[in-house]
Amino acid sequence: MADAGNRSGTAPPISGGVTRARVEAGLRRRYRRERRFRLYGLASVLLGIGFLVVLFATIIGNGWSAFRQAYIRLDVTIDAAEIDPEGTRDPGVLSVANYPALLRAALLEKFPEASGRRERRELAGLLSGGAAFALRDAVLADPGIIGTTRSFWLLADDDADLYVKGRLPTGDDGEGGRLSSAQRGWLDALGADGRVELRFNRAFFTSGDSRDPEQAGIWGATKGSFFMLLVTILVAFPLGVAAAIYLEEFAPRNAWVDVIEVNINNLAAVPSIVFGLLGLAVFINFFGLPRSAPLVGGLVLALMTLPVIIIAARASIKAVPPSVREAALGVGASHVQMVFHHVLPLALPGMLTGAIIGMARALGESAPLLMIGMVAFVVEIPSGPLSPSTALPVQIYLWADSPERAFVERTSAAIMVLLAFLLVMNAAAVWLRNRFERRW
Amino acid sequence: MRLTTLILILAAMTFAAYVFGRRRALAVARAGGAVRLHSLPAYYGYLAAIWSALPAVALLVAWVAFSDSFIIGRVVASLPPELRDQPAAQLGLTVNEIRNLAAGQMVDEGRGAELQVAADLYNSLRTTSSRILAGLAIAVAFAGFGLAWIRTRPALRARNHVEVVIRGVLIAASSVAILTTAGILLSVTFEAARFFSQVPLADFVFGTEWSPQTAIRADQVGSSGAFGAVPLFVGTLLISGLALLVAVPIGLMTAIYLSEYAAPGVRRAVKPILEVLAGVPTVVYGYFAALTVAPFLRGIGAELGLDVASESALGAGLVMGVMIIPFVSSLSDDVINAVPQSLRDGSYGLGATKSETIKRVLLPAALPGIVGGVLLAASRAIGETMIVVMAAGLAANLTANPLQAVTTVTVQIVTLLVGDQEFDSPKTLAAFALGLVLFVVTLVLNVIALQVVRRYREQYD
Numbered sequence: 001m002a003d004a005g006n007r008s009g010t011a012p013p014i015s016g017g018v019t020r021a022r023v024e025a026g027l028r029r030r031y032r033r034e035r036r037f038r039l040y041g042l043a044s045v046l047l048g049i050g051f052l053v054v055l056f057a058t059i060i061g062n063g064w065s066a067f068r069q070a071y072i073r074l075d076v077t078i079d080a081a082e083i084d085p086e087g088t089r090d091p092g093v094l095s096v097a098n099y100p101a102l103l104r105a106a107l108l109e110k111f112p113e114a115s116g117r118r119e120r121r122e123l124a125g126l127l128s129g130g131a132a133f134a135l136r137d138a139v140l141a142d143p144g145i146i147g148t149t150r151s152f153w154l155l156a157d158d159d160a161d162l163y164v165k166g167r168l169p170t171g172d173d174g175e176g177g178r179l180s181s182a183q184r185g186w187l188d189a190l191g192a193d194g195r196v197e198l199r200f201n202r203a204f205f206t207s208g209d210s211r212d213p214e215q216a217g218i219w220g221a222t223k224g225s226f227f228m229l230l231v232t233i234l235v236a237f238p239l240g241v242a243a244a245i246y247l248e249e250f251a252p253r254n255a256w257v258d259v260i261e262v263n264i265n266n267l268a269a270v271p272s273i274v275f276g277l278l279g280l281a282v283f284i285n286f287f288g289l290p291r292s293a294p295l296v297g298g299l300v301l302a303l304m305t306l307p308v309i310i311i312a313a314r315a316s317i318k319a320v321p322p323s324v325r326e327a328a329l330g331v332g333a334s335h336v337q338m339v340f341h342h343v344l345p346l347a348l349p350g351m352l353t354g355a356i357i358g359m360a361r362a363l364g365e366s367a368p369l370l371m372i373g374m375v376a377f378v379v380e381i382p383s384g385p386l387s388p389s390t391a392l393p394v395q396i397y398l399w400a401d402s403p404e405r406a407f408v409e410r411t412s413a414a415i416m417v418l419l420a421f422l423l424v425m426n427a428a429a430v431w432l433r434n435r436f437e438r439r440w
Numbered sequence: 441m442r443l444t445t446l447i448l449i450l451a452a453m454t455f456a457a458y459v460f461g462r463r464r465a466l467a468v469a470r471a472g473g474a475v476r477l478h479s480l481p482a483y484y485g486y487l488a489a490i491w492s493a494l495p496a497v498a499l500l501v502a503w504v505a506f507s508d509s510f511i512i513g514r515v516v517a518s519l520p521p522e523l524r525d526q527p528a529a530q531l532g533l534t535v536n537e538i539r540n541l542a543a544g545q546m547v548d549e550g551r552g553a554e555l556q557v558a559a560d561l562y563n564s565l566r567t568t569s570s571r572i573l574a575g576l577a578i579a580v581a582f583a584g585f586g587l588a589w590i591r592t593r594p595a596l597r598a599r600n601h602v603e604v605v606i607r608g609v610l611i612a613a614s615s616v617a618i619l620t621t622a623g624i625l626l627s628v629t630f631e632a633a634r635f636f637s638q639v640p641l642a643d644f645v646f647g648t649e650w651s652p653q654t655a656i657r658a659d660q661v662g663s664s665g666a667f668g669a670v671p672l673f674v675g676t677l678l679i680s681g682l683a684l685l686v687a688v689p690i691g692l693m694t695a696i697y698l699s700e701y702a703a704p705g706v707r708r709a710v711k712p713i714l715e716v717l718a719g720v721p722t723v724v725y726g727y728f729a730a731l732t733v734a735p736f737l738r739g740i741g742a743e744l745g746l747d748v749a750s751e752s753a754l755g756a757g758l759v760m761g762v763m764i765i766p767f768v769s770s771l772s773d774d775v776i777n778a779v780p781q782s783l784r785d786g787s788y789g790l791g792a793t794k795s796e797t798i799k800r801v802l803l804p805a806a807l808p809g810i811v812g813g814v815l816l817a818a819s820r821a822i823g824e825t826m827i828v829v830m831a832a833g834l835a836a837n838l839t840a841n842p843l844q845a846v847t848t849v850t851v852q853i854v855t856l857l858v859g860d861q862e863f864d865s866p867k868t869l870a871a872f873a874l875g876l877v878l879f880v881v882t883l884v885l886n887v888i889a890l891q892v893v894r895r896y897r898e899q900y901d
């Protein structure tokens with residue numbers, strides 16, 4: 001802008017053929033500038049889209065492999081002397097028996113060359129800690145298999161899993177890393193034997209958090225998010241719609257209503273973390289509600305989304321033409337009847353669209369939840385809005401902070417799930433708008 | 441009786457009150473011969489339901505809110521004197537143990553017997569309390585319905601009464617927004633005031649050293665704790681400044697290109713794509729910044745021989761900038777479109793090219809609106825939490841070098857409050873003081889921005 005200003009300010013008077021030459025010379029410069037400016041614009045648009053592409057490519061590239069999980073097939077001898085020496089088949093005895101020992105024995109049988117405490121520990125480390133539980137469940141389900149040798153597909157440890165997927169980084173010496181060369185050799189041997197398989201990672205979708213990446217899942221967090229959103233929509237939607245109806249249809253034009261309106265606009269721009277402080281001080285410290293509960297999270301998110309819902313609901317009430325109102329009043333409806341029988345049904349699709357968009361925002365929100373204790377490490381699947389739980393975005397935050405390499409792909413996979421939810425919600429909002437929106 | 445059962449019973453009673461209230465109205469009207477009801481029969485039903493539900497629910501809420509502290513008071517009074525006369529904090533712990541014991545959890549062995557007595561008392565009082573509540577609430581609901589039953593006459597203006605209640609509910613709902621603001625202000629100010637009674641205001645605002653770790657034991661090293669917030673303010677400004685440096689030019693040029701140059705089809709396709717950037721959860725940006733951008737910047741820095749911290753302000757700022765691009769661009773888009781076409785036509789008529797028109801006519805005319813948008817974007821950047829929590833540092837360095845790690849106000853609030861807290865240590869209260877600063881600053885920015893935008897809109901209306 002500055003150079004353009006200089007030129008026009010200091011141009012000497014011009015005349016005749018000189019003028020023409022000068023204008024043409026200037027024109028070329030001006031057109032060049034025009035093209036350059038246009039290019040800047042295009043570049044910014046492409047830059048924005050480029051960021052989006054890089055973001056999604058990184059996350060999908062990191063995360064797609066987490067949907068599959070390595071399993072190792074082992075022939076396990078279910079030694080009665082080890083797990084049921086009395087021969088009672090008592091479930092109480094069977095459920096606390098030493099299954100890891102069976103697995104260690106099975107691994108040793110496969111690789112007898114492993115000697116010494118360290119190598120044996122490394123060998124046992126190929127399997128996840130969850131493999132023993134899977135074996136226990138199999139025995140408890142059918143005690144008849146005790147004393148036989150069966151073949152089981154068992155969950156591999158996270159580093160073994162990464163190695164099978166070819167995602168384990170090598171150590172600084174170009175060798176080793178988190179798996180020793182012996183472990184790599186065993187895995188290669190098992191693979192050559194057809195005893196290693198990548199299967200769909202069910203645990204990721206059905207279990208709660210875990211310290212072991214191969215056993216960690218998002219179901220607990222998803223359910224926590226679900227309960228939270230349930231509370232949020234139950235609180236925020238009726239309140240938001242009622243407030244919007246009052247402000248649009250009933251409120252007198254006075255200072256108090258002005259205060260409410262300014263206040264709603266400001267609340268919409270208050271940082272979300274401040275709502276977390278409010279939740280901590282009011283809901284937890286003052287009302288004594290439990291920490292880490294989806295109920296509190298839902299209430300905080302409800303207060304946060306309330307302005308969004310109010311603003312959307314007001315816009316859709318405003319879009320209902322006055323003729324509808326006048327017709328209702330004309331046939332003798334009272335003001336309240338006019339609003340609830342005629343305006344509200346017409347405005348409802350727009351309100352729902354706004355509510356879904358508000359819910360999508362609430363689903364992705366994590367900062368206020370950190371304040372009210374939803375960052376706890378919760379293994380159990382929450383059973384209701386009062387049981388301790390975490391939320392999907394907070395789970396992502398927790399995993400992103402975990403040092404285990406295998407959590408990188410799981411974090412990305414959890415992000416993909418979260419984004420899929422958001423996509424579905426936004427698509428629903430768009431569908432609703434296109435399906436029911438009426439132009440008057 | 442469980443609370444949920446009681447609520448279900450009350451809901452059933454409300455529904456029954458509606459049905460019988462409506463029947464009652466019809467019966468009254470029929471008994472009176474040709475007398476017509478003032479309102480539609482359903483309104484008498486609604487009125488009966490309201491009379492039955494409203495007082496009972498009010499009672500329920502008040503009871504639930506106050507009964508626990510009352511019961512705890514009775515339990516504490518029943519404790520042996522050596523337990524009762526403990527300092528407040530100790531007493532709180534004891535009360536917690538009693539609660540745990542009452543809920544059937546194990547507590548410390550040694551003092552089990554005394555506490556078990558208290559826990560039994562607590563449980564029996566709770567049972568009594570919930571029984572009294574259930575009886576009272578159901579009685580109140582019946583009484584309300586009975587009143588409605590007696591008062592139902594054809595001349596009763598049921599609709600008007602119902603509508604008054606509806607109006608009251610609507611007003612109450614719209615006051616929740618006010619209550620929220622009041623709640624934020626009160627809670628944050630209250631805790632911040634407690635903080636400033638322990639740490640002088642001047643130390644907080646002008647102090648340049650921030651190390652909130654107070655000691656657990658008095659003889660521990662570094663037990664004092666320093667609460668000078670200047671490094672946090674500088675860090676916040678640095679990261680937000682970097683974000684705006686990215687977002688404002690790109691966002692503005694995007695808005696200009698899309699509204700002035702792009703074909704309508706391109707505009708329709710590109711706008712939603714860019715809006716996706718605003719819809720991506722911030723935790724995803726944080727993860728991206730920490731996992732991808734930071735190592736990338738570090739690698740580039742190593743190539744150039746620069747020492748880039750792995751949690752550099754630059755990484756967090758860049759990613760935050762990307763996040764607010766759509767924010768800036770959609771706000772600028774609005775204001776650019778609001779500039780009247782006549783201004784453009786006038787400029788073209790004088791022979792100006794498109795870019796000259798944009799630079800000399802459109803932008804100056806739209807400037808107030810753009811400034812407002814930038815202020816809103818700044819307030820968003822200052823309050824943004826997850827990106828900086830995940831990608832910016834924890835150490836409070838007082839530096840303006842974007843390659844070093846800095847910390848921000850929001851990061852410190854999170855680190856101070858995550859985990860167990862005791863609500864009388866300045867460490868915890870400091871978070872609320874920071875929250876107060878954050879709230880006030882963003883509020884002021886928002887108010888100014890909204891004023892600027894509104895005045896700008898009026899200019900061309």
